Amino acid sequence: MLRVDRSGHATVLQVQVAERDTSLQGSHLLVAVGRAPTTDTLNLAAAGVATDARGFIQVNDRLETNIPGIWALGDINGGPQYTHVSLDDYRIVKVKSGVKLMTVSVKKSLLLF
Numbered sequence: 001m002l003r004v005d006r007s008g009h010a011t012v013l014q015v016q017v018a019e020r021d022t023s024l025q026g027s028h029l030l031v032a033v034g035r036a037p038t039t040d041t042l043n044l045a046a047a048g049v050a051t052d053a054r055g056f057i058q059v060n061d062r063l064e065t066n067i068p069g070i071w072a073l074g075d076i077n078g079g080p081q082y083t084h085v086s087l088d089d090y091r092i093v094k095v096k097s098g099v100k101l102m103t104v105s106v107k108k109s110l111l112l113f
């Protein structure tokens with residue numbers, strides 16, 4: 001991207017594609033910069049829970065971490081980041097863990113016991 005201008009109600013981008021300058025016009029500009037886990041704030045090392053090089057908690061196909069009795073569900077395990085995937089992760093743990101799960105809603109968070 002070379003330049004962004006407003007022209008009336010339009011947003012005009014000057015971009016370079018394959019060494020050719022061109023302009024794109026639209027109503028809005030959405031910048032998607034990606035998402036990153038914040039596991040570095042959780043002190044997972046205290047529990048010995050392993051993360052991958054990007055900071056996602058490593059799990060097997062049962063969503064078990066390397067520490068027995070600890071699972072990682074949803075975005076934090078590095079899978080596809082969709083609401084329905086998080087819900088399905090809950091179902092996987094519920095069916096495969098063999099333990100009785102109690103869900104406690106803390107605002108939006110789900111804690112599993």
Ligand SMILES: Cc1cc2nc3c(=O)[nH]c(=O)nc-3n(C[C@H](O)[C@H](O)[C@H](O)COP(=O)(O)OP(=O)(O)OC[C@H]3O[C@@H](n4cnc5c(N)ncnc54)[C@H](O)[C@@H]3O)c2cc1C
Pocket residue numbers: 042073074075076080081082083084086107108109110
């Ligand atoms: C802009 C945007 C648009 C999206 N659009 C779609 C869409 O259209 N369709 C779709 O399927 N998915 C969409 N997603 C993805 C979807 O929101 C996530 O995949 C889903 O919310 C993941 O659920 P989760 O429970 O894993 O994490 P989250 O919903 O992020 O929940 C994690 C919760 O943990 C809390 N938390 C974090 N750290 C701590 C801590 N230390 N202690 C206690 N609580 C903590 C957070 O506050 C948060 O409430 C979108 C995501 C974004 C960002």
